[in-house]
């Protein structure tokens with residue numbers, strides 16, 4: 261099935277075609293900055309990329325190579341990994357006077373917490389080609405920076421390296437994903453921060469000179485050493501090229517990454533490698549709280565632990581995110597979470613009913629094709645779920661043939677390979693205690709059978725059924741089950 265995607269580059273929904281023309285698709289996702297627990301707004305972004313790769317694989321039949329980087333070097337990871345910045349860091353062994361070592365210990369701790377969190381919302385490690393740490397790619401970053409300088413679009417100033425944006429804009433359009441205020445651009449003004457607003461468009465930093473007691477790497481350039489550390493944007497350019505090769509098929513991230521992160525990534529990769537970054541750029545909208553982006557800086561955030569501590573299942577969060585279209589804002593409320601929890605259970609109960617083949621009819625039904633068609637249309641999960649719920653509301657499992665139930669179970673299994681929030685199995689039997697009088701009846705029936713007193717055996721079975729239990733004969737004797745009410 262053809263997959264259609266909204267491409268932030270063209271601002272239109274396009275039919276997806278792979279760069280190679282074949283079945284391999286390279287997807288690169290901007291991953292977390294690992295300086296603390298992620299919040300459920302971040303999770304929305306990773307679940308969007310997970311949805312994309314699942315739809316590409318399952319509906320589009322592509323072989324997806326999915327890379328999500330882990331940002332383990334930036335102002336925040338440096339700040340919080342420094343000795344004395346937080347008392348509990350001592351428990352993690354962060355006591356050495358080697359800041360590079362401390363940074364690694366600190367970021368690996370939160371990288372593992374991140375991986376635990378995404379696992380619990382159903383993102384599987386097996387689906388990643390790799391999850392590279394930025395600090396393992398310092399050399400490719402340095403090589404890219406050398407290329408940019410050598411090609412005339414980078415320069416050194418006081419040990420830092422900057423991207424010469426004015427020179428670049430004389431050649432190439434800047435603002436391909438996001439409208440940028442280039443008329444405010446001031447030649448020669450430099451910005452050292454990784455994040456800035458669109459009024460502050462200026463020469464941005466590629467490499468930051470070493471500061472006392474901070475992590476650093478040597479950077480040999482033209483016989484000089486420029487000890488320091490990379491800026492944020494350069495890491496994705498270098499890792500995308502080093503691991504997957506540019507141009508990527510699809511680059512993903514939240515809408516806030518369009519500028520400056522992704523704009524700068526496009527400029528750097530073109531200036532240094534002469535290559536486009538990606539054919540398709542796909543961005544997810546925000547998870548908001550009362551009209552504001554959920555974010556650490558506003559303090560209006562929930563971590564996954566905050567949610568599970570209130571008794572919710574992490575898969576309720578997964579289903580909440582998939583219930584909205586990725587390009588629409590979702591407003592987070594607990595009543596919204598309660599509603600999706602109920603909706604999830606409704607589908608689960610239907611699946612359990614499909615496994616019950618005690619009562620069958622002569623009808624058949626199918627739903628997968630319509631659900632897949634909605635998902636292929638720019639990952640329209642709300643439309644897909646509307647189709648699924650309308651199907652469930654109009655289908656009584658007891659009226660279906662046993663074969664149709666089996667076929668539907670397989671359809672639900674494939675749908676769940678995308679949604680990932682249901683158990684496609686028979687309802688687990690709750691552990692029930694069979695009362696003594698029922699067991700006594702069953703024992704008397706067993707004896708009657710042995711005595712070939714079949715009339716007595718049949719009437720005892722009927723007595724057991726009347727009390728709400730089903731007796732089944734087995735080689736060893738019998739089993740007893742409580743009937744569903």
Ligand code: AMP
Pocket residue numbers: 290291292293301302303304305306513514515516517544545546547548553554555
């Ligand atoms: P960060 O660790 O801040 O770089 O964020 C990781 C990812 O989460 C990025 O793709 C962000 O765009 C995304 N993100 C951050 N806050 C939200 C939010 N409230 N809703 C959706 N995505 C978000």
Ligand code: ZN
Pocket residue numbers: 289290291496521
């Ligand atoms: Zn990135």
